[in-house]
Amino acid sequence: MSPALTQSIEQLLRSPDNVVQSLKSKDEQVGAYRASLLLIVTGTACFGAVLGTSHGPLQSLYSAIKLPAAVLLTLLLTTPAFTAIAAALRRPLTAANATLLVLAAAARGALVLLALSPVVWLAMRHGLQYHRGIMTAVLCYTLADMYALRMILRGVGNDWRGRFVVLFFAAALIPAGAQSTWMLRPFVGRPSQHTLPFLRNIDGSFTDSVTRSLDSSVRFE
Amino acid sequence: MADSTIEPVLSVPEQPKNQNSSALDLGSPAFLVERALVGLGLSLFFGLALGMHRGGLSLITHALAIPGGLLLTTCVSIPSLYIVLSMLGAPLRLGLLLASVSTALHTAGRVLAGFAPIAALLVVTIREPIALALVAKLGLEIAGCLSLYRLMSAVREANALSGTIPGSAQTKYGLVLCGFVVLALNLGQMAFSTLLPALRGAS
Numbered sequence: 001m002s003p004a005l006t007q008s009i010e011q012l013l014r015s016p017d018n019v020v021q022s023l024k025s026k027d028e029q030v031g032a033y034r035a036s037l038l039l040i041v042t043g044t045a046c047f048g049a050v051l052g053t054s055h056g057p058l059q060s061l062y063s064a065i066k067l068p069a070a071v072l073l074t075l076l077l078t079t080p081a082f083t084a085i086a087a088a089l090r091r092p093l094t095a096a097n098a099t100l101l102v103l104a105a106a107a108r109g110a111l112v113l114l115a116l117s118p119v120v121w122l123a124m125r126h127g128l129q130y131h132r133g134i135m136t137a138v139l140c141y142t143l144a145d146m147y148a149l150r151m152i153l154r155g156v157g158n159d160w161r162g163r164f165v166v167l168f169f170a171a172a173l174i175p176a177g178a179q180s181t182w183m184l185r186p187f188v189g190r191p192s193q194h195t196l197p198f199l200r201n202i203d204g205s206f207t208d209s210v211t212r213s214l215d216s217s218v219r220f221e
Numbered sequence: 222m223a224d225s226t227i228e229p230v231l232s233v234p235e236q237p238k239n240q241n242s243s244a245l246d247l248g249s250p251a252f253l254v255e256r257a258l259v260g261l262g263l264s265l266f267f268g269l270a271l272g273m274h275r276g277g278l279s280l281i282t283h284a285l286a287i288p289g290g291l292l293l294t295t296c297v298s299i300p301s302l303y304i305v306l307s308m309l310g311a312p313l314r315l316g317l318l319l320a321s322v323s324t325a326l327h328t329a330g331r332v333l334a335g336f337a338p339i340a341a342l343l344v345v346t347i348r349e350p351i352a353l354a355l356v357a358k359l360g361l362e363i364a365g366c367l368s369l370y371r372l373m374s375a376v377r378e379a380n381a382l383s384g385t386i387p388g389s390a391q392t393k394y395g396l397v398l399c400g401f402v403v404l405a406l407n408l409g410q411m412a413f414s415t416l417l418p419a420l421r422g423a424s
Contacts, residue, residue, distance in 0.1 A: 076338070077338040077339050077342055078338075078339060080334070080335040080337075080338060081332070081335035081336050081338075081339060082335070083335060084331045084332045084334065084335030084336075085332060085335065085363075085367065087328075087331065088328045088331065088332055088367035088368070088370070088371060089367065089370070090374075168363050168366075168367070171359065171363060172335075172336060172339050172363075175339070175343060175356075175359075176339040176342060176343070179342055179343055179346055179347070180342060183346055
């Protein structure tokens, strides 16, 4: 791993404020792009692989491929909305800076998922059942999103305008992220299912699925 | 695509200021019209995204309904604001109000265009008609709030720049602006529920 990449990762972990500052410098932008993309792919692939462990190595492999794809799709869909919201609230960012900020924030979120992976893996090993597994995954995504949004808040300025940028962006990010992840399911794999599909048919929506899982995890209490 | 190509189209141009005349001087009428038209044009994308739920003719009806609704809300609400503020003696010139409106339309269009990819994903992958209505409402409400914010801040800046305004007058103008926000949001809701098939339940 190159020293520049290691430094970028170190900065994302320890000093997000420095990362935000460095995004403005053209020289550091390429390094930041690379480090962020690498972290997003690595962090989410590891978390995806862990989610699939309850259903065997093939499911792990599928989830490790699909979760980074879902996150990158979400970023692709939501970055234009972020740029527009920031400009409307007088936090003008160029398309390049907005993309970098969103990527860096997602990378921080991916690091949170990477940190949570062993905990989830242990829970899966101790027989965490299907619906509770899904609820655990949703909680982990929520925590990662919160860290990512906090980094965006640092990037756009932590005043009332910045908070509104983050609030409106969250209103775009949450449904888009939830739906794109849901579209690429299964990540955990139903215990009753003997064949492993790479993708499941689209029926219902993410909210239906979470409501069903919440209902089931409470009923089995 | 290079940033230099995208940014001039997407960025909300600031009102040009002329040092020799008043700080409230605006761009030419052509500039204001162009900025508003770019906003309306960008808003077409959100309509197109909503139209993808059914496809076919629905693409066109939704695409036209969004700029139509924006235009209708603007045409119905802005004259009231100008009349009430003028009658209360606010130092707001018509040209400045039109410039603010053009900025607000540009903002609304840009935000709606930004939401278009997300809307397309949601309305194509969720088949329930309620999802279409929710996505339409979410996008329109966020764009409405942000464009009203741009309009209000431009009007307030204009009033502040026009000279010293006594405290009591500022309170009066503030109340009028608050009332206008409520009026514009309600008019917008009415306009879009009339024009947009997604909110009429037609799709």
